[in-house]
Amino acid sequence: MTEAAPGVDNSKVLAEASPSSLDELFSRDPEELTEQELGKIVDELIAQSARFASAEAAKVKPPRKAGPQAALGLGLKDLGL
Amino acid sequence: MKPTAESVAKATEGNRSFSRQVPGLQLAVDSTSLGTFKECPRKYYLRHIRGVVPKDTSVHLVFGLLLHQGCEVYDHARAKGADHRKALLACVRWGLKATWANGKPVSWNHPEKNRLSLIRALVWHLNKFNPDPCETVLLANGQPAVELSFTMSTGLKHGGEDLVLCGHLDKIVSLGGFKFIKDIKTTSGALNPWFFDRFNPDNQMSLYDVAGSVVLEEPISGVIVDAIQIGAGFVRSERGLVPRSAEQRQEWLEELGFWLRSMSQAAQELEWPMNDKSCHNYGGCPYRGICSKSPGLRETEISQRYFQETWDPLVRRGQGPEQVPGPSPSLSTST
Numbered sequence: 001m002t003e004a005a006p007g008v009d010n011s012k013v014l015a016e017a018s019p020s021s022l023d024e025l026f027s028r029d030p031e032e033l034t035e036q037e038l039g040k041i042v043d044e045l046i047a048q049s050a051r052f053a054s055a056e057a058a059k060v061k062p063p064r065k066a067g068p069q070a071a072l073g074l075g076l077k078d079l080g081l
Numbered sequence: 082m083k084p085t086a087e088s089v090a091k092a093t094e095g096n097r098s099f100s101r102q103v104p105g106l107q108l109a110v111d112s113t114s115l116g117t118f119k120e121c122p123r124k125y126y127l128r129h130i131r132g133v134v135p136k137d138t139s140v141h142l143v144f145g146l147l148l149h150q151g152c153e154v155y156d157h158a159r160a161k162g163a164d165h166r167k168a169l170l171a172c173v174r175w176g177l178k179a180t181w182a183n184g185k186p187v188s189w190n191h192p193e194k195n196r197l198s199l200i201r202a203l204v205w206h207l208n209k210f211n212p213d214p215c216e217t218v219l220l221a222n223g224q225p226a227v228e229l230s231f232t233m234s235t236g237l238k239h240g241g242e243d244l245v246l247c248g249h250l251d252k253i254v255s256l257g258g259f260k261f262i263k264d265i266k267t268t269s270g271a272l273n274p275w276f277f278d279r280f281n282p283d284n285q286m287s288l289y290d291v292a293g294s295v296v297l298e299e300p301i302s303g304v305i306v307d308a309i310q311i312g313a314g315f316v317r318s319e320r321g322l323v324p325r326s327a328e329q330r331q332e333w334l335e336e337l338g339f340w341l342r343s344m345s346q347a348a349q350e351l352e353w354p355m356n357d358k359s360c361h362n363y364g365g366c367p368y369r370g371i372c373s374k375s376p377g378l379r380e381t382e383i384s385q386r387y388f389q390e391t392w393d394p395l396v397r398r399g400q401g402p403e404q405v406p407g408p409s410p411s412l413s414t415s416t
Contacts, residue, residue: 026196026197026200027186029181030174030181039166039170042204046204049204049205049316052315
């Protein structure tokens with residue numbers, strides 16, 4: 001089972017950092033990548049991670065809906081169970 | 082399909098973990114082969130004796146292996162004095178090279194497990210736990226205690242041959258003055274508080290726990306699991322503790338005797354029956370395609386949809402100690 005981060009639109013979180021620059025770096029022979037270019041990949045991914053963490057922290061959990069038990073004002077004891 | 086002494090001896094002739102005296106008797110048992118035997122003797126026969134592997138090897142296995150190896154590259158770099166960033170760069174370069182073949186990126190045709198998500202998982206996970214309160218233990222030879230191969234006696238014998246446990250530990254760490262085995266698990270499912278419950282009881286974690294005490298020659302406090310959820314465009318990492326008490330450890334070792342004797346009995350009788358209650362676990366057994374066929378059709382199925390790969394747990398990884406001396410007092414289980 002896969003799961004999208006609840007309450008977080010991942011496509012938006014990652015949109016700024018799924019840029020052609022990363023695509024371009026990923027499409028190149030890794031032997032030819034310089035330390036600076038590798039650093040750019042790392043920086044981009046860390047920035048993505050920070051945005052994702054912020055988005056998750058900011059999401060507000062909706063209040064729990066009252067279940068049928070609460071709605072009816074009955075509990076198991078009321079039913080003699 | 083019916084195994085004979087000759088066919089089993091031939092199937093395992095290049096595999097050092099098997100007895101030369103009793104065809105089909107595995108003398109060096111790791112958590113994977115033990116776990117497979119517990120799950121289904123027929124599956125064990127196919128995978129570990131015959132060396133039969135599905136051609137469509139699971140992308141999840143490959144992804145998990147690469148993630149382990151990437152973290153190992155990071156750990157080795159840190160142990161050699163690299164700072165976090167330099168070690169991350171080394172790890173990313175390794176990951177990109179490991180997923181590059183024939184002049185182009187390797188494609189796994191999977192929406193969530195691909196080259197980008199592998200590199201993302203490594204960077205997000207390693208960066209989340211930096212600085213890491215779990216410090217990698219350094220061995221006496223100065224090497225980090227990472228990807229340690231171990232072999233240890235169980236104190237059990239079959240016909241004069243020793244039965245040993247063996248395998249590979251991801252890492253031994255120190256946290257708050259206590260020593261733990263650390264392992265990484267990847268999942269596509271959600272990381273909730275119950276995720277870590279699955280590791281207690283758990284065959285692999287119990288074996289790691291026992292092995293850790295022997296490798297370090299001092300008691301360990303259990304296993305720390307770093308769980309990494311690979312989602313569509315995101316990664317979550319959580320760390321959980323899988324404790325084992327001394328009594329639990331002893332119980333596992335006592336029951337290990339039962340399982341090793343069962344493995345010996347199966348080899349003596351050349352009989353590895355199906356456990357048809359486990360065919361549908363974990364999304365379906367990869368050998369169901371064989372077992373679902375009439376016996377006369379199974380070899381054709383194997384030749385068409387499977388390939389041969391020896392599972393020899395005595396093949397060592399990393400630069401761990403040559404041999405862990407044994408038996409440990411805690412392993413003196415009687416036959």
